[in-house]
Amino acid sequence: MPFPLYLLAMAVFAMGTSEFMLAGLLPDIASDLDVTVGTAGVLTSAFAVGMIVGAPLVAVLARNWPRRSSLLGFILTFATAHAVGAVTTSFAILFATRVVAALANAGFLAVALTAAGTLVPPDKKGRALAVLLSGTTVATIAGVPGGSLLGTWLGWRAAFWAVAALCLPAAAGVLKGIAAGRVKDEAADRPALRAELAQLARPRLVLVMLLGSLVNAATFASFTFLAPVVTGTAGLGDWWVPLVLVLFGAGSFVGVTIAGRLSDQRPALVIAVGGPLLLIGWPALAVLADQPVPLFALVFVQGALSFALGSTLITRVLYEAAGAPAMAGSYATAALNVGAALGPLIAATTLSTEVGVLGPLWASGLLVALALLIAFPLLTEWKKQRLRPW
Template sequence: MPLPLYLLALAVFAMGTSEFMLAGLVPDLASDLGRAVGTVGLLTPAFAIGMVVGAPLVAALARDWPRRASLLGFVLVFAAAHVVGAVTTSFTVLFASRVLAALANAGFLAVALTTATTLVAPDRKGRALAVLLSGTTVAMIVGVPGGALLGTLLGWRATFWAVAALCLPPALGLLTAFPAPPTRAETGDVPARRTELAQLAHPRLALVMLLAALVNAATFGSLTFLAPVVTGTAGLGDLWVPVALVLFGAGSLVGVTVAGRMSDRRPGVVVAAVGPALLLGWPALALLAERPVPLLLWVGVQGALSFALGGTLITRVLYEAAGAPTIAGSYATAALNVGAVLGPVVAASTLTTGAGAVGPLWASGLLVAIALLLAVPFRAVVTAGAGGGAGR
């Protein structure tokens, strides 16, 4: 894989750390800013909603800009938003900075997903996507626990400064090591904006976006409420929560890497093997929740299964959106983040039921079941290999 692809993954690592780090910082933020915990908790869905709205909007606006300049601009805006967040004493300003960071993140990821596919051979999109998404999984393994530890030792503002600093190496790399943008003669004519947006009306694309959103909703629904399962149902101490998150992230890295090698030419094998396993895995995790060691081990397995299937479906989105070469990444980003918004909402609604803390795990199983039931009648779309997209 080319070096520029790893530069993009490094930026995704910084942005992934930022997206997930607030889970461990909410109490300190609430105390420092004089706001209720519930109010400060709104920063997380605000970021995800900004990603959903921002991905197609910002990508559409930036489609005519040179990709290197767009990527660099998004990274610098993202870093600046964290500098503002680190120095402000106003919750309103912090909220606005999170929305701005989300828009920059959405724009960067949308352009990066599209750019990554141009850095490799046409039939290696899955592998390129696996490298890019590894930035998110490494953020779960290292960035989020590290951010929580830094926040505990030096305060939440230090974590914001750290994220801003993490943006500097990829920004420098984009300036010095990223290839210059191709000329119009090299790329050919770019479809009109209306033509690219019209791709959303294609049933094949809409289907794989929906499936990706459902699987991602299952992932983030349970991940958001994993702490109560670890500390409540399993009876472990608070320090075991980051351990569980690291195990989930490590599994995710394995899953997205292995599936990335198969999702281009043999996505059907991944879906057929991983889909049923993921479906059974969430209820199994709920049943194992009272047994700490099996619970922690299975958390890692679910991370691998979730990202293997989710990454494969996102690869399918990129193939099906081949007719929208400049904004295909925004469709993939939107699918991911619709799931990130929907999943926690569905999971939260189960906490007041008889299932209690393990309710989100059962809800995740239901979301995966819906996705697989929708996929079965249209398995030819879901399992099409490289070259099987609607835009080809």
């Protein structure tokens, strides 16, 4: 894989650390800013909403900007938003900084996903995407638990400062590793904006985006509220939260790596095998959450399955949106973040029910079940017609 692809993954690592680290910081943020944990969880949704709105909007604006300048500007804006968030004492301002950071992240991913596809042959998009998303999975393995440990040790504000600092070498890497290009050269073979937007009228593209949203909603519904499960249901101390996040991240890395080998040629296999296993895993985690060993094992497995399916569906969005080379990355980003926004909101409503902190796990199971109800009849139909599923 081309070296610039790994530099993009480095920036994705910094941004992924910010997006996921709230799972381990929510209790401290809620206590410090005098809000409930459920309200603090809305910060995750705020980030996702910014990604949803920002991905297509910023992608449209970035069509007229050189790639390197766009990527660098997005990273620096992201860093600034975290510096402001680290010093504020207002939940409203913190909420606003999450939206701004999300807009910057959305713009970066929209450009980076498109750029990644142009750095490799047409039939290697899945492999390229796996490298790019490895930044996110490494964030869940190292960055997110590191942020959680830092938050436990020095407070959640220190974690925000750390993310801002991480953006600086990422910005230097983009500046050095991505060649400066002229807008005229980069846009030479690009379809008109109207033609790219018209791709959203294609049913198969919309279907894959919907499936990606549902799977990601299930992932974020549970991941956002893992900390209360660890410290509450399992009865473990705060220092166990980073370990659980490491396990989820390690699983996600395995899942993305495997999916990167299969998503180009055999996406239906990933969905047909991984989907039912993911569906079984969330209720199983809810039932066994009070037993640390099964809890740890299932967190790893669910991380692997969630990211295997999620990354496969991102890849399919890029394939289905091949007629929109400048906007395809924004479609994938927006689709997945619809799920990231809805997941925590749905999960938060279950916290006040009889199942309490286990509610998000049950909600994740229902979201995956809905995705499978949509996906499997179509896969069966395609098989009967002897058509390749994608």
